[in-house]
Amino acid sequence: MQKDSCVKCLFRMGIAIFISYLSVAIALPVISVYVGQKLGLPNWMGGLAVGIAFISTIFSRSYAGNFADTRSTKKCAMLGLVIYMSAAGICLASACPGLPRPAAYAILLCGRLLLGLGESMTLTGIINWHFALIGPQHSGKVLSVAGMAMYGAFAVGGPIGLTVYEDYGFILLMGLSLILPLAGGGLLANARAVLPEKKTAPRKSFLRIIHMIWQQGAVVGLQGVGFAVLGAFISLYFKSNGWPYAGFGLSCFGFGFVISRILFGALPDKIGGVRLAFYSLAVELAGQTLLWLAPDVYTALAGSLLTGLGCSMIFPAMGVEVVKRVPSELRGTAFGGFAAFQDLAYAVSAPLTGGLADRLGYPVVFMVGAIAAALGILFTISMRMESTRQEPVKEY
Secondary structure, three states, X not given: OOHHHHHHHHHHHHHHHHHHHXXXXXXXXXXXXXHHHHOOOOHHHHHHHHHHHHHHHHHHHXXXXXXXXXXXXXXXXXXXXXXXXXXXXXXXXXXXXXXXHHHHHHHHHHHHHHHHHHHHHHHHHHHHHHHHHHOHHHHHXXXXXXXXXXXXXXXXXXXXXXHHHXXXXXXXXXXXXXXXXXXXXXXXXXXXXXXXXXXXXXXXXXXXXXXXXXXXXXXXXXXXXXXXXXXHHHHHHHHHHOOOOOOHHHHHHHHHHHXXXXXXXXXXXXXXXXXXXXXXXXXXXXXXXXXXXXXXXXXXXXXXXXXXXXXXXXXXXXXXXXXXXXXXXXXXXHHHHHHHHHHHHHHHHHHHHHHHHHHHOXXXXXXXXXXXXXXXXXXXXXXXXXXXXXXXXXXX
């Protein structure tokens, strides 16, 4: 693909993901607040409502990847956007007047479960579609632009979601969440579809593919704990301390994330994924530590910013390595499995740390994020040592 066409394609993809992912982003900081304040349920149930979407995503990654590889990446993406809209409609129904509290919570969980399937289909479809359109040699650019769009949506969507919720209520918020995927899909509707490649070898099982990429996935999963606890509890953390700017905690994360992608997007190819992940996790560790020990709102905002800066480049750094490790006809499935490690971190972190927050207060959730980042650093050191021990095999 020519350079100008490549740039236009990446720009269109980024805008479409940004608009569509606002549907997820505006609701993320609100869900735990809604469950706690409106439904009067404990923090672990708010964390479960946040994390259950990622549980659904984990179990649907294999299906989404296989759908993209064997049927159509475009159809996979467009179907995912329809599921986004359906999920928002179900969450909206949970706020109907007169519903008993258990019924409202159960309906909300159903909507969040469906949202996870929509996310799996949408992102697996769009990203692998654009791998095929632009070429695998530009996979790092595709991942970087997709990440900027997603977390840019988090940066903008956090304060918008909280403002809409506080001023107009949960029903209007979810109505907005229902409309946004339609606008994002409209940008992609006329883009060229790419037919799946013909298979040249027997298809490997999903577990065999996971075995090929588990090290890269583990690093991404440990990175994801910091974002998971920040996304689920940053608003409640600020409110519990009486601090202003609750919506801007997520904005600082998103700003740091996007700036890092803009400034350092070429680093995976220049210095290597493992090395970049080591430095990035160190920055994330510093950010989570500041949030854990923050004496005031400005230190907490700085911690959110550093967490975003640190998290930003780990996914593309490891993702490029995944693309190199698997044949093109398995790329959708492999990328779905790789992303599932991050989904697992998101799914488990929010409800588990929510239970800790009920007993020990909100700072403890960021202590958990710091520990996860530290473990990720140890993991990258191990990967680096393993790489240096490997010697090229000589043929005689």
